[in-house]
Structures are given as structure tokens and as C-alpha cells.
Amino acid sequence: MPEKHYLFTPGPTQLPPEVLEVLARPAIHPRGPAFKQPYERVLGRLKEVFRTEHDVLLFSSSGTGAFESAVANLTEPGERALVVSSGSFGERWADMATRYGADVDHLRYAWGETPDPVDAQARAAGAAVVYVVHSETSTGVVSDVEALAAAAKDAGALVVVDAISSIGAVQCETDAWGLDVVVCGSQKALMTPPGLGLVSVSPAALAKARETSTPRFYFDWERTREAQAKLDTSFTLAVPQVLGLDVALGLLLREGLEAAFERHVRLGRATRAGIKAMGLELASPDEDRSAVVTTVHAPDELDVSVFLLDLCERLGVQLIGGQGEWSGKVFRIGHLGWFDIFDLTTALVAVEDGLAAAGVEIERRVAVAAALEAYEAARV
């Protein structure tokens, strides 16, 4: 039979057919009349999904590019910045801010730890900008961004949030929590291919950007904001992704954000229950907030890359391993975006099969039942 493929990575994620369909439409010009309506709708829907009254800026870039727009617009060399990290992406932002000449205070937790807002409170004094990660995709930790932001605001700092894999999956209240800058990518819970970075920017952040001297052009916020205000684009946008995002955001808003958040909580519980039932150990926290990606400690005897390749080649199932210092030590199952319970039972069956094929001793034929039970028990 023709092969079936299953993508269970924490981004890029699976794409609904409604999104795929618009990607293949004949080209339109992003400054022509055919683009105006979907573009205006995307900009409006993004505000709803980010829960902000302010502009959400679009860049043709990855999430890292969009995050760099925050560093490039907000960094005045020599000024203090606090970066809170507990994994690969937080450490990347500390590196990036350092390269841009910020005087970086790096509040660095071990990978897999959850940042403590009390620590941030103690370290935020004197910082012009505080960078925090909402969903640390490398570990599965989702931090208490509301409390971290409050600590930063108490110190008078601007708060920049890496919400690349959290927007649309777990609650992120841009305006209510006072988040000055919230960065997201199209290819995570927003169910769109990679290629668009999304950045909400508060008036205070825009004002700061007007004062900083760091050179930037492509990622300049003011230029992009001015263009978007006229439904123009400063530079040619990735048109298929904008059209796809329009459709995907429509699907998300039709489900309802609260319903989507609940679905992610239930899928997270189900996945963790299945993993634990096999006798495996979680590397991501066993708590409801961490509903984006489940990270699993690889048993000592497992060669993770061989295991993952076997799942791809034999079963058509794509999971992913660890990044950086967790490379070879964990594997990750994404459940953000267009995921339902059947995706997770498939992923769990595949993990079970692959581990058994690799000769790892696990409990067999219990994971799916445990996952389904947890999923049902979590019904609100």
C-alpha cells in the first residue's frame, strides 16, 4: 500500500487540509487587491489569538528571526538585560542578546527546570529588558509567564516572551499580563508551514525601539508597523504562509481558544499517562501547564537516533530527539496544533513498537489504555 506518514514533532507540525489547499493556489501579488482581504483578516485574527489590542507584526522568517527583531529593536549596547533560560531556546536568546552588546545577566536553570518568578524578581532590578521563554520546546517546560512578567514589570523592565510554540496551545494573555513583546512562529500551534514570524509589540516597546541605536533594516519594527497600518508590506511576504495562516487562525478561532487550550491539556495528560504506563521516565514536567510537548528520558540502552530512524523508515512515524546537551538522551513527542487523541495513541503505539524492536524492556499493551483513560478523565 502507499506509505502513510505521521508527523509528531513539536514544529513544524501537521497541516489541516484546508491549509494545504490554499498553499497550492496560483500566485497572487502581496501588493495587489487579491491579497488585501486575507491580509487584513490575518492581522485581525492574530490580535484575537495573541489577545492584544496592539499590532502583531509579520516577518518572513523563522521564529528565531522574529525573536531577533526584539533583540535588534530593543538593545542599546551596554544596557542591562536579564535572560531567563532553562533549555536550548532560552540559552539561544542569552547568546543573541550578548552578541548584540547587551550587558546580559543570564538567570540560567538546568534544562528541564521550571524558572522561579521569585528568582527573576530578585534579578530584574536594573534590567531594561527581561527575556523569558513561555514554552521551552527543547524540554517541554511551560513557565509561569504571568508571574515572570509581573516580576519584570515591578522592576520597570520591558518583557519579551518567546511564545513560539505556546500561542494557540496554552494560555498567553499578551495585554492582560502586560507582555510587551510576544514572539510566535507560524509552524507550531498555528498549524501553518514554517516561514512566518509573528511579533506583538506594545506601545512602550515601540517607544523604546525608537531610541535604540542598534542597526537593523529587515527586522525594523517601525518600518513594518507603518507598512501594515496601510495594509502594505515593507518587504515581500511569504504569500502562501499568509494565506495558510488566515485559514488556520480561522479554524483555531472557530474551535475557540479556551477549547484549544483544554484540548492541549488533555492531550498532554494522555501522552504522559501512556509514557508512564510503559515504565518510561518523563523529562518534561508532569503538570497540566506543560501541554505542548512531552519529553521522555531515553532508556540507557537505547540509541536514540537509530530508534527515531527506525520509526520513520518502518512505521512512517516522525518523532524527534533532544537538542544540545539533551541530544541522544531524550526523545520528544509534540502535541501542539492540529493534534487529536488518535495522533497520540498512534505515537504511543509507535514508541512502544520501536522500543521493543530496539530490545528495550517496557510494559507492553498498556500505554494506549492509560492514555485514553487519562484523556477521558480530563474531560471538563
Added chain:
Amino acid sequence: MPEKHYLFTPGPTQLPPEVLEVLARPAIHPRGPAFKQPYERVLGRLKEVFRTEHDVLLFSSSGTGAFESAVANLTEPGERALVVSSGSFGERWADMATRYGADVDHLRYAWGETPDPVDAQARAAGAAVVYVVHSETSTGVVSDVEALAAAAKDAGALVVVDAISSIGAVQCETDAWGLDVVVCGSQKALMTPPGLGLVSVSPAALAKARETSTPRFYFDWERTREAQAKLDTSFTLAVPQVLGLDVALGLLLREGLEAAFERHVRLGRATRAGIKAMGLELASPDEDRSAVVTTVHAPDELDVSVFLLDLCERLGVQLIGGQGEWSGKVFRIGHLGWFDIFDLTTALVAVEDGLAAAGVEIERRVAVAAALEAYEAARV
């Protein structure tokens, strides 16, 4: 009947159905096994199309973003840079280099003029980098990049070429002409949607980049080069565009680059012949090299934006007006990428129809015949 739409802009351009088809494929992970083969093929095909032995780096960005990678990697603040401009994009690069702290000598021609390599020769002394535009999409001028590059090399400068709309349309010999950096975008003659910037980088340019202190992260060449060498990606790539580019480059190489260049020359001649036959005046040069876009002086009595909107709404034909100082004064017909003679006869008929509807006095019913005659006469 269902409306038909015709996109005749100088980028984004029309997409062959073979390219559209792969855009709508289910998501794959850019670090998974399914991506390796098309990715490796794209990197190889890009070298063929750029005519270089060196790496062509991929960025998820527009062409401007890719060009900024050159400025960010090569600028040491205070060092002299010569920017040769004769239109919107050249002026953008002068602005960009200035913002990055280069000591910019701006050799600025009036819009529509063709840069003279003798002038560049006289001004290049002392410049660390010379920035030139191959195809100035805002005017239709294609410059003699070979001679401009020779002038820069004589002065010991690195040469950066904006070939965003020229690669695949007109001859650009990256290695043979000693072009250190050549920047292209996916959405022009490469027949792929916008979202990928492509940058070939010579060893000398890479060596210079290792010495410059300008902050950059997303657009850092060395980081991207190292990742590509392992068939990895430094940051998540716009997967649909990479898959589309693979197919599009295959189509272009199957046609053959020389055949594609000849086709563009013939389409340029045909378009200019048709425009002149109507009694309109060209704003782009009436020479074979300028085979990418034809720019037409708008008759005084014409409201260009009303005319263009009428073509869109009444005929489904999308042309585009002028940028910057040529806004309202010209309109442009693209003929780069997936264009054949029928596209141009359609465009000419639409222009004729739209001008007549706007009450402009032109010669009627002669443009298509003149275009076809020029097209045939140009057969090699």
C-alpha cells in the same frame, strides 16, 4: 464563467503547476530524513544556476533580508563602501549600509540610467565593499555587472550583487566574473513563492565576515554555512518553498540556462515592440540585456492606479505601477521566470484595452502583431 487571473508582475511571479503541487504536500520536518534528498538537490542545483563552486546559503526571508545578510556580515563600521544605484533597490542598499555604519560613497544615477563602469572604477578606490544591482526591478535596467565587478576587483574591494530578479533570467556568472556575493530571491525568475533568500558567498567574503564586528545572528553566514555543510538548517526553513524551489530549479535546468536567457531576451524584445507600436514610451532601456521587466511611461492623462485596478477587476490582469519617485509615473510588465509569448500578448492586449477604457489615445490593434514579429525575428 469562473474568473481567470493573470499575474504579470516582476515578482512574485507565476508558478508552474509542478511547483504548486509540492507546496500542498503534507508537512515534513526539515531535520527529518524526508527533507534530506530535496534539500541536498536544491543546494546542488543552486550552484549550477548561480554558476558557482561555492556555497549558496538559504535564508527564510525576502530578498531584502538576504541582501541584509551581506551588509550585516561584511560591514565593519567606519569602513568605506561604494554603493552604485540607479533606482529604488540600489538606493535601499545605500540606506541599509549607512544604517549599519558603513562610510557610504553613493554613486547615484537618476532612475532609469544605466550605471557606467568607468564611474565605478573612479570611485571604488578605498572601498572595502562595492554594492551593485544587476537587475534594478524598479526601472527595468540591467547593468553590466561583469564590468562593474571588474572595476571593484581592480580596487581590491569585495563585490556584492543584487541579482534578486536576474538569476535565471539573464546571464550572471558568479565565479567567472569574480562576484563575491550574489543575492537572489525565490519569487522572481526562480518560479517559486516568496519566502526564501539565496546568497552565494565566496571564500574571500566568508573570510571578511569572520573579521567584522557587526552583530547578527539569524543572517550570520558562518552559522548557516556550517549547518548546510551537514545538510542541517541553522533555523527552521520555509519547507514548502524549499520543495518548490527544488522542482522549479529542475525545470529551469531542464530548459537550460542559455535557452532561458534567450527566451527572456526574446520576450523583452516582443514586449518593447508591442509597447512602442501602441505609441507609448519606454522608461526601461530598449536593449537586449534589459530582459526582466519592461517599464512604460504613463501617458500624462492616465491615472495609473485607476488603470491598474481596472485591469485587475475587469480583466483579471495584474500589472504593477512604479515605486518611490516613479510612483504614478510608470507601469511595469514583468517577463521573468515562467513566462511565454502568450503571456506577453495577453499583457499587451490588456494594456491596450485598459488605456482605451481610460480614454488614452493609442494605436490600436498593432501591438500584438509587432510583438509577435519581434519575437520571431529574434529567434536564434
